[in-house]
Amino acid sequence: MAKFLLLWELDPTKVPISPQERGTAWSRLLDMVEQDLKKGALKDWGGFVGEINGYAVAEGTEVEIGNLVQQYIPFVCFKVHPIASWSQVNEVTKALSK
16 A cells, blocks of 8 residues: 655634634534544644644545545645655665665
């Protein structure tokens, strides 16, 4: 199964000005993230301190990852990077010296 690094950022135009409304919106987002962690769709998730962005690590096919991120749009934007494991990078490196 492929592994992906998801860099996420909240759409600042959709972030409420009121702290109470922001707290409610964040709680809903975190509930969704918690469900994805429990289901195993997300392996890790975190927010960057003092920012409205963060990261997640997910495993699946391109279609599964596409479906995963769609549930957060339009409130969250993603940059998705496939991750090569140590053994995959090592295999590429060994091929260079042949």
